Amino acid sequence: MMAYPTITMAYLDMWLERGENMQVIDLRNRESYMQGHFYGAINIPFEELEERIKELPVNKILIFYCSRGSKSMLACNRLSRSGYQVVNVANGFHLYRGKYTATGL
Structure with a gap:
């Protein structure tokens, strides 16, 4: 059983x-983020998440998305346990x- 909710884009x-x-977190690579992302999302590529975990606010709900949904699920599994x-x-x-959506920085 999942320890976190999964929501739709809507x-x-x-x-x-x-x-x-x-705080919305975009787990895609920088190039994909620059092409378009949720307004207000910060870009922390999935591969950098462990080393940048201290950048995540502890007093907010963290909303994770990636390109197709698999990396955000892995990130949620890891961080919900923490x-x-x-x-x-x-x-x-x-x-x-x-x-x-927003483009660029």
């Missing part, structure tokens, strides 16, 4: 609209067609 849109106390409040975004950014 549900994340609702959270962004309401201004929930969260006590972080995490949420996985199902299916990844490649399916997102909402209004909360």
